[in-house]
Amino acid sequence: MALGAAKALKARFNCALFLGVLPRYRALARACEHVDDVFTSEPALNRAIAQYPPETVLGRELTAYMASVSPDHQIDVYLEACGISAPARLKEIELRLDPGAETQADAMIASWPALASGTARILIHPATGDPNRTWPRSRWEELAARLIAAGHQVVVIGSRSARSDRGVHDLTVSGLVTAVDRLQPLATVALMRHADVLVSTDGGPVQLAGATDIGIVGIYSVVAGKHRLPFRHGEAGWRARAVSPVCPAHPCIQGVADPAVRERIDRTLREQPGSNPLGEWCVMPQRYHCLTHEITVSMVLDACRDLLPASPD
Numbered sequence: 001m002a003l004g005a006a007k008a009l010k011a012r013f014n015c016a017l018f019l020g021v022l023p024r025y026r027a028l029a030r031a032c033e034h035v036d037d038v039f040t041s042e043p044a045l046n047r048a049i050a051q052y053p054p055e056t057v058l059g060r061e062l063t064a065y066m067a068s069v070s071p072d073h074q075i076d077v078y079l080e081a082c083g084i085s086a087p088a089r090l091k092e093i094e095l096r097l098d099p100g101a102e103t104q105a106d107a108m109i110a111s112w113p114a115l116a117s118g119t120a121r122i123l124i125h126p127a128t129g130d131p132n133r134t135w136p137r138s139r140w141e142e143l144a145a146r147l148i149a150a151g152h153q154v155v156v157i158g159s160r161s162a163r164s165d166r167g168v169h170d171l172t173v174s175g176l177v178t179a180v181d182r183l184q185p186l187a188t189v190a191l192m193r194h195a196d197v198l199v200s201t202d203g204g205p206v207q208l209a210g211a212t213d214i215g216i217v218g219i220y221s222v223v224a225g226k227h228r229l230p231f232r233h234g235e236a237g238w239r240a241r242a243v244s245p246v247c248p249a250h251p252c253i254q255g256v257a258d259p260a261v262r263e264r265i266d267r268t269l270r271e272q273p274g275s276n277p278l279g280e281w282c283v284m285p286q287r288y289h290c291l292t293h294e295i296t297v298s299m300v301l302d303a304c305r306d307l308l309p310a311s312p313d
Helices: 002-013 023-030 042-049 064-068 074-081 099-110 137-149 185-192 204-209 252-257 259-271 289-294 297-305
Strands: 018-020 037-039 121-125 153-156 197-201 215-219 240-243
Touching (some): 018 042, 023 037, 023 185, 064 252, 099 185, 137 297, 185 204, 197 297, 204 215, 240 297, 252 259
Parallel strands (some): 018 037, 121 153, 121 197, 215 240
C-alpha cells in the first residue's frame, strides 16, 4: 500500500523518497522506481534523513491500523497523512522485476503441465492468519476441486510459517499444483503476469497483483474490498471483484475508530501482550459467521466467471 502511494508523493513533492521496511521486504521496496532508497534499520534511515535540513523533511509512519478504521481506500489514507490527494492513475503500484524473478517463474511454469485450449491458470492464496480474515480450508479445497474439474490449472501460492496460526492451508486436492514456499514476492509478481486470475483473502498477494493485469477475486470480511483492491489502468478495482458477506456490520473493523472502543483495545494490548484484538475483531454473536457461512464457494466461482474466458462449473 505504501508503494501504491509512492508515485503520487513523488509527483506532488518532487522529493527524495525513503522507505523504512523489515528486511524481508527490502527487495520488493527497491523494485519500485518511485522509491529512492530503502532502509531496514532505523539508525540507517535516520542518518540518511539527517543529510537534509529539518524544515525540508516530511516524515510519516504509515500503519495498517490507521487505514483499517478509515472509510477511505488505504492508499488514500496514506496520502492524506502526507497532506495530499491524487487521481487514480498516480496510485498504481509499479514494480520493476529483476531477471532472477522472471527466470524463477518461467522455470516453474515450464515444469507444470501445459494449459489446454480454453482453460486458465488460476492462483489461489489460502491464507491462515487473523481469524477474521481466514476462509475455511474445506471451502478452499472445494473451490480448487471445482475449478480443476472445469479443466483449469489451479496453483497454490504463499508460504508456510513456524506459527500454527500463520501461513497457508495445507490443501489436499487431486490435480492441484503447488508453488508454496518456492517464490519470493517479486517472483510471485512474475508468475501473476503469466496467470489469469488470483483468488485471495485480504492480504499481500492482492497488492502484489496490482503490479500486473491478472484478474483479482478478493474475499473480504472485516474491511470493504473497495478500500483495498488495487488501482490499475487509472481505475479503482480494475478487473477485480470483491466477494463480501451480507453481515449488517460489514465492514465491522471501522467500529474500532470509536474512541471508547480504541481505549478498550489499547487496554487489552497493555494487559495481554501478544494478543491480537484487531485480528480477532468481530461484533456478531456467532463470531466469524461471515467467513464460515456467508461467503460460499459458489459466490467466489461467480466472481471468477466475470474474469475467466471459460465459466467454471
